[in-house]
Amino acid sequence: MLGRIGPNSKLVVLTVLYLSVAAPQSVGATVEETLTALNAKPAEERQKILMENARKEGSINFYAATNLRDTQEIVAGFNKFYPFVKVGISSLGGPGVLNKVTTEERAGVTVADVVTLTGGYVPELIEKKMLAKYRSPMVPFVRKGFVDAEGYWPGVYAIGYTIIYNTRRVSQREAPKRYEDLLQPRWKNNLIMDAEAHDLLAGLIDLWGEAKATAFLRQLAQEQRVTLARQSHTFMTQLVATGEHDVIVDGYIHNALALKEKGAPIDYIVMNPTIVRPPSVIAIVARAPHPYAAALFLDYHLSKEASEIMVKNQGRWAPRKDVPWTVEPQGDLHVVPALQCGPKIRKPVANKKLRRIWMKPEKAKLVVDGLKEAGVDFTAGVPDAQFIEVYKMLDADPDIRYVGTANEAEAVGVGFGAWFGGKKPALMLATSGLLVATYHLARINILHEVPLLVVIPYRGDIGDPRWMGLYKKTTEPGLNAMDIPYRVVSWPGDIVRTIKECNESARAWLR
Structure with a gap:
């Protein structure tokens, strides 16, 4: 596996589980048109139509960036008022939500109705036309900086x-x-x-x-x-x-x-x-299967009751003006705008130490070249800062399909399914992600012997922060315990050759 070149990097060969695919859903009128027509009605009529249709839909799927306990608390508050809407919760974290909805979009599948995610991730979803504009009637009660002018999202909480x-x-x-x-x-x-x-x-x-x-x-x-x-x-x-x-x-x-x-x-x-920080936002997916229930759920997130739960029980800076925060700063607030934050933080910072966890583009290209030399045509993984340049190149490369997943265990399943679908897959995982995927890798490697190439950064060596030493203590012993062959790459000139040789070693199992 390889990450940065300096301290060691390494490469792993292993095996994987099954891939499940949901069927695409058809849509009629667009969600945005439906909600725009709803908002054109007088307030009383609008609410009546919203409630009737939400009751008919009966459920929503909610992909949440917040932790499960806090998410369940808000959903319980919603169901006190609207018990007829069943909320399916997937607590994925910010990157997990982004990966899951974008992966489903590529597959032509729409499962999520409503998403919450870190504000910095919103520009990408807007750019890809994956969010519907919806201006909740609760917006006038929201604090300055907690809603965008275009109507794509309101903020549900922020961090000072x-x-x-x-x-x-x-x-x-x-x-x-x-x-x-x-x-x-x-x-x-x-x-x-x-x-x-x-x-x-x-x-x-x-x-x-x-x-x-x-x-x-x-x-x-x-x-x-x-x-x-x-x-x-x-x-x-x-x-x-x-x-x-x-x-x-x-x-x-x-x-x-x-x-x-x-x-x-x-x-x-x-x-x-x-x-x-850019407020964590809530938004309705552009092809949401249950648009009325989704709108009702979003409206509740901006209610006074929901803000009181977030402030009193969860210590958050909630969106409502009429719900005071536990600490109200006496001076001015500067809310970093989500729509500007995305491009702004992608600008290079002229500081090698602040960027030391990123692989340099020239080294990232060697990784991609190595995958091509090995004949890899399909990759899966969970983007992280260490491999960000590699993920960008894979996403843009016409010869290798890249699929982002919600977590590393899921990436194992995607890779396994790709192998049985005739592809030549590889996984791109963070070092910590190897721990998340351990059970799945061990089970598939030992029981099924399906060859799979895995590339991960080597962390915890000289030059890394002290706390990363945990990875040095767990990575190689863990691979040895799972009987997974691996190679460590320490020099850029060895990257392409090592990836190719490891992939050949994996395929040799089938002979």
Whole structure:
């Protein structure tokens, strides 16, 4: 498998499970036309038509980016008012929702009616005409920055950035009051932040301009030696609370509140203006099978009742103006616009340390060339930052079909089905994804002996953050336990040859 070339990279050969395919559904009038006609009715008549048709439809499929517990809580609130609509929940996370709906769209299948996902993913779905415009009657009650002018989406909750510090290691007097204060010598080697702080960068570009914002992040990485982590913000906040780091640069206000209420030695500084991540949004799929029930469900998400659940029970910054947040910033808010955030965060940042987890384009091309040399014509996987350039090239390549999946275990099934369909498949997985797919790979490799090439980055070696050491301890031992042959690639010149040889080794099982 290969990821970045520097620390080792490796390549794996293995086997896979079945592929299930749903039948495409036909549609009549477009969802957007149906909902536009609905909104043209007087309010009372509109609601009557909406309720009658939602009752007839009787169900919706909801692909959610939020965790299952919080999603179920909102669905339970909805069903108190509308028990006649059964909600099928798939809690997939932001990337999972994006992958699943785009994969189904390519297959001509529409399962989802409503999706919630991270705001930064919305531009891609709009670009591909996969979302229907729908302006809910609840929009006038929504906060500024929580709805787009075009009518594609309203935000359902947002997250505010803050600087969080350990009160035992940092006094209130010396605590940084502005982001620029973090460049003082006091904070060298004492900071932690997300290695992919795209939304913070987008907000700083809005406020400061691109030159100052990228220079600031470059100084944090190169001069202040900030620890760039790929763990959750909750975990990073806990590291600050334990004293492993003095400050988290891009902390979340709700995390700070939750730990502070439990007595953790932390406090936080609310910036002015406070940068708010692009709101996580809710939208109706362009070919939704149940458009009326979907509209009813979206309307509920913007109701006062739903916002109260999100604020009081889940600690979220909900969309309604008439539901106060647990912490209302005293200064201005700067909500990073979702429709601008997508292109903005894709701009290259002139900082190798902030991009160190990305494979360079020239190395990514070698991976794609190796797959072609091996005769691979079908790939599946879950996009992640380490292999992002590879995924982009595969998606654009006419000779190799790429299918994004909701999770790595599902990718195994897709690859297995592709093999039986006459394709020559390969899987592109993140290192952590190998752990997710372990059971499926082991079962298929040992029981069915269907050959499958797998390419993953090698993480946890010299040059990686300390927490990634877990992968070094689990990757090779796990492959050995599953009796899966693999090769480690350490030099760019070996990439193409190694991929080809590993694929030949896999096919040799069939002789």
